[in-house]
Amino acid sequence: MGIASQFAARIREGRLDRALSVVYPDTYREERPRLADLAGELARRFGGDPIHLFSAPGRTELGGNHTDHNAGRVLAASVSLDTVAAVSAREDDLVEIVSEGYEELVRVDLGILGPDEREHGRPEALIRGVAAYLRAAGYVAGGFNAVVTSRVGSGSGLSSSAAFEVLIAEIFSVLYNGGRLTTLELALAGRHAENRFFGKPSGLMDQIACASGGVVAIDFRNEDEPQVERIPVRFQDHGYQLFAVDSGEDHADLTDDYAEIVTEMAAVARPLGAERLREVDYEEFRRRIPELRTAAGDRAVLRAFHFFQENERVLRQSRMLTDGDLDGFLAEVGESGRSSWRFLQNCYSPGTPRRQGIAVALALSEEFIERPDRFPHPPRVEGATRVHGGGFAGTIQTYVPIARAGAYREAMAAVLGPSAVTELTVRETGVCRLCHSGTHSGTD
Helix, strand or coil: CCHHHHHHHHHHCCCCHHHHHHHCCCCHHHHHHHHHHHHHHHHHHCCCCCCEEEEEEEEEEEECCCCHHHCCEEEEEEEEEEEEEEEEECCCCEEEEEECCCCCCEEEECCCCCCCHHHCCCHHHHHHHHHHHHHHCCCCCCCEEEEEEECCCCCCCCCHHHHHHHHHHHHHHHHHHCCCCCHHHHHHHHHHHHHHHHCCCCCCHHHHHHHHCCEEEEECCCCCCCEEEEECCCHHHHCEEEEEEECCCCCCCCHHHHHHHHHHHHHHHHHHCCCCHHHCCHHHHHHCHHHHHHHHCHHHHHHHHHHHHHHHHHHHHHHHHHHCCHHHHHHHHHHHHHHHHHHHCCCCCCCCCCCCHHHHHHHHHHHHHCCCCCCCCCCCCCCEEEECCCCCCCEEEEEEEHHHHHHHHHHHHHHHCHHHEEEECECCCCCEEEEECCCCCCCC
């Protein structure tokens, strides 16, 4: 029996459960077949030894909608849905990756590390961009083979791109740098790849959440050295289930809508002597609204209102979670959602007013939360819902009592389809190497 077959057999037989249970404390038995199959597929496709298994979680945004790009505060969490890779090192500068469900081989020559517009939006850009960042920072980035499978669906709103980026960075870190890269360095490498090579103007929240694990409060006042605070919380312990609901609207062509939020916030900040709204004094902003309306437009002013309120809201939410005040936290979640509707205006694209999947999903969720009376007055709220992530299309986020989780899933699936509703659980471990073919029974 070859090394790869022995490794896969050890996984299937539960002999590496101690290592797997660190990342999958409740589901390590269910993960055995997926991980064993991945190791076997790597050996079949590429050969090579040792075989390493890596995992990177997706992330969910809990607070701070469109605040990170203006040096604001955010609240985020990694989730149990992950991207997993079986990897073996090479002796040259080539990276070759096979992804489950895709026949095309991803192949990157690390001898060429400049951005290539032809790779915009493709995984090659992310691999090349991460390698370029690491080499510029004095680290080694060498070749490897990998087989990848993911439960963080593209377009799911759970940041599949950030999970992939920090996964690639962690592979380089472990294979060639003794695992020395810090969480922040992994995240910065991912953002560099996404901004400069992939062609997406994202902030740093997604990468930090995927790299860190758990619930994290992040303050981006110093964007390249953000303050990150872990907050221990399990929503199930408070009687709530967290959901992501896919509205069914594709957000692939909405880059201009996202970019306009950044542009308009900057258009408010600059007349006030700043590049980002975090640097602006709120009282001065209020005094000068008449001239800002003329200079930047009403929507820009409203988006600035959202930023200032949302930035303070994240601070309150973090304190509430730390204190165990989930009722207060959920009330703030609802206020965040209403601010996105009224001020940020990212619940649908103004260019496609007939397509408002996010708004439909929010309306259905709000009605469900306010039952048992369909139109109670005043509302008897059990849970909260809000737009999630970039907005305009994509997903919403909803908290409902565990006792009503099944009913919520059925209600949303009846309109949006059964695959639209995903239960989310916070994962405490960020990107990591799960184990390798030399692992015995302990943790890696």
